[in-house]
Amino acid sequence: MSEDSTVFLAICIITFLIGFPNTVLAFCLCIRKIHRKPIPIDIFMLNLAASDLVFLTFLPVKMKEAADNMVWNMPGALCRFSLFMFFLPLYSSSLFLAAISAERYVCVAFPVRYKSPKRFIYTTLICVFTWVIIAVTSVFTYKAAYLVSNEADNTTNNRSLEPEPWDCYINLSAKQLTELLPVRLGIAVVFFLLPLLICCFCYISLIRILMKCPLLKRQLKLRVVGLIVGTLLVFAISFAPYNASHVVGFIKKENPDWRMKTLMLSTLNACFDPIIFFCISKDMRRAIKVCAKVLCSFMPT
Template identity: 60%
Template sequence: MIVTDTPTLYLSIYIIAFLIGLPNAVLAFCCCIRKIHSKPLPIDIIMLNLVISDLIFLTFLPVKMKEAADNMVWNMPDILCQLNLFLFFLPIYGSCHFLVVISTERYVCVAFPVKYKNPRRITYTILICIAIWMFTIASAVLTYMAAYGGSNNVTNYTVHQLCYTNFTPEQLQNVLKIRLAFVAVFFCMPLFICCFCYINTIRILLKLPLIKRCRKLRAIGMAFGTLLVFAICFAPYNASHIVGYITQENPKWRMYTLTFTTLNACFDAIIFYCISYEMRLAFKVCKKGFIQFYVRIKSFFYLNKLYRTHM
C-alpha cells in the first residue's frame, strides 16, 4: 500500500530536483564533451557517464511529476509505467557504481601515480563504464521479470490505477528478494569502497606538503558530496528494502524514500564542480553574471525610488 496523503511533497521534491539538477547536468555534459574532444582523462569519461545517467533520470522526471500531480494515480499510457522501471530506477543503480569508479580513480591517481599514467587507462575506463551499464540494465530487467514475469497481467497497475505498487503474493516475494540483494550490490558494497577510497585519498593528500590547499579541499568536497548522495538519497531507500523483506510487505513510507532519491541529481553537482575545472570556471562566470544582474536591478529600483521621491 502506497502513501498517497502527501502528493504535494513528492511534487515539490521532483520540481526542486529538476530545476537544480537539469541545468547542472547539461552544463556538466557540455564541459565533458569539450574536455574529451581536447585532452580526455579517465575521470572525464567516468564523469560523462554519470552525467548521462543523471540526464536520463531527469528526462523521465516530468512523468513522475505528472503522477504526483494526479495524486499518485497513474493516468498515463501503460508503456510509461513499464519504462518507469528502466528510465527511473536504472540511473539510480548506475549512479552508485559510477560514484564508486570515481572514488577509485581518485584514489589510484593519488596513491599510485606511476600506474595511473598507463597509456591504456582510457581503454580500461571505457570498458569499465560499458560493463557498469550492462550490469545495471541486466539488474533492471531482473527487477521487471521478478515483478511481472510470473503474471499474465503484466500491467497489473491498470486495475488499481497505480504503477509498480500492487503485486500478487508471488510477485511480491520475488521483488522483496531482489530488493534485498540490491541492498548489498548497489548500496553496502559501493558505500564501503567509496569510504575506503576517499578516506585514504584525503589522508595521503594531507601528508603531502607540496599539494595545493585547493586540491585537498576538492578531495574533501567530493567525499562530502558522495556521502550526501548515499546518506540522503540511497540510505533510506535501501532501508525500506530491508524492512520490506523482514515484514514481507511494501513499507507505507517507501514512497518517501523513493522520492528523496531524485535529489541525487542535485548532489552530483558538487562532485561535478570538484572534478571539472571547466565546471568551476562556468560557475564563476554565472556567478559574476548573476551579481552584475543583481546590481543593475538594485540600481534600477533605487533610481526609480529616488525619481519618485523628487517628483
C-alpha cells in the same frame, strides 16, 4: 492532493530546476574535454552525467503522477517505460561514484601506474561493463514486478479495460513480492553496500595521503573535502533510506509503507551530483563562475 504527493511534487520540481541545467553543463563540458584530451575521470564523469540526464528527462512524468495524487492517469506502457528510466540511474549513480572514488585514489596513491597508456581502455571497459550489469538488473526487476505471475498479467490486462485510473508500481500482489523482494535485497548489496564500502576505503585512504602532504594548496584540499562530502550526501540521503526499505521489506516479506518516502529522498540524487562535478572539473567551476557573474550583472544594484 495528499501531503506525500505534495512533498514528492515539490522535491521533483526542486531536483529538476537544480539538477537539469547543471547536469547538462557537466555533460557538455565532459564531451568537450574528452575531445581535447581524455583522461579516466572525464569518462566516469560523462557516464555519471548521462545517468543523471536520463533520470531528469523522465522526472516530469513523476511530477505528473505526483500532481495526480500518485494515481496513474497516463498510458500503462508509459508507466513501465518510465519505471525503467527512473530506477536505472539510481543503480548506475552508485557504481559510477564508486568508480570515481577509486580513480581519485589510484591517481594519488599510484601516480606512475595511473599514467599507463592503457588506462583509457580499462576505463571504457569498466563503463561498458557497468551499463551491462545495470541494464540486466533493471530488466530483471521490470519482469519481476510485472510478469512473474498470471495474477500480475491478469491484473494488468483488467486495468487496461477499466476506465478508472490505477497506481504505478505501488500496490504489488503477494506473488509479485515473492519474486521481487530477493531481487531488491541483491540490489541493496550490489548497488549500495559494495559501492559505499569502495568509496569509504578510497576516500579514507585519500585523506590519509593528503594529511601527509602539508604543502598541498588549500584550494585542492577543499575540493577533495567537497568531493567526499558530496559523495557521502548522495549515499546517506538518497541511497541509504531507499536500500534500507529493500532490506526491511525482505525481512518482513512486505512492501514497507514508508517506501514512498525513500523514493522521494532518492530523487534528490541529481541535486547532489553537481557538487561532485564542481569539485572535480576545472571547466565546470569556471563555467559556473561565468554564469554567476552574468546573473549578478542583471540584478539591480
